[in-house]
Amino acid sequence: GFARRMTAYKRPTFVFADRERLIRIAKRQPFQIVFAGKAHPQDWEGKKLIQEIFKQVKELSPHLKIAFLEDYDLEIAKRMVSGVDLWLNTPQKPFEASGTSGMKAAHNGVLHFSVLDGWWIEGCLEGITGWSIGSPPDEKSENEVQREIEDFYGKLEYAILPVFRNHREEWIKLMKNAIGKLAPYFNSHRMMKRYLSEAYFHQPALFTMNNRQT
Structure with missing residues (x-):
């Protein structure tokens, strides 16, 4: 799930960076992506990003299930942070101030998959409370965006989906980790x-x- 204000530094279209690989992963291990969010009335770039998501939904529909929930409000946000299986956050570092939606998701046992920025720098215990995307803040990469892309698709294909689809008890254990290790601290x-x-x-x-x- 991806639900938040639609603006450039949040990079909502990051998931489409390598569409061919995304399609290959979805064919072998089917999953659905659910988007929700609004752009500020004066954020024209944010509005264009929403248009781009709708374009991707249409073009990828034969291969991948993608939904965009319109009229984003508190009720939709509440259902998203408590109803999805994985919370995706792909901000451009270092612009994520906090990331409270991910904290709320963790309180509901939703695992987090995020760039190491904002709260996730502290909250991420790799493979225990969720998964990271890209390098840690104290490590510089010559091509950070490419590393993030490789991390995203690699972990989605080999670390996340196999557990979710084939090892349900292990996934439930990870959900309990999210609640037990994150909720007592991020509140x-x-x-x-x-x-x-x-x-x-x-x-x-x-x-x-x-x-x-x-």
Whole structure:
């Protein structure tokens, strides 16, 4: 699932970077992509991205199931973050400030597949709470976009879909990991504690991700 504001740095059409490979993967291991989102009224590039998605939906329809849910609102967002099996996030680094939709999805046991930016830098335990796309923030790649593309298709084909389709118990275990390891940390209770302790009273953080057990 991919549901959020449609704008250039979010790269909603990233999934179509290599259409031939996407089709090959879908033929061997069928899956569906569900899009939802709106562009700001003055974001013309964002509107063009939505038009491009509709074009891809039409052209790829003989090979791959793709849906775009129109009139995106809070109700659709709620159903998406609780109803899809995998949450996809492909922002251009380093422009993802947070990524709260992925946090909400994790609370519902939805696994995350994302570029290492925003919250996913902290939240990603590879193959445990989800999967990463591309290099970590402290590692520079000469051709980062190409690495992200290879990571995306490679992990989708060999790491994600085989487990989802053939090892359901393992997938359920990963869903429990998402809830058990991410939800206790990425929540509004901790946010308020840190605002109080660090912004208002200037005390060290009360809780860190290092406390998690893998």
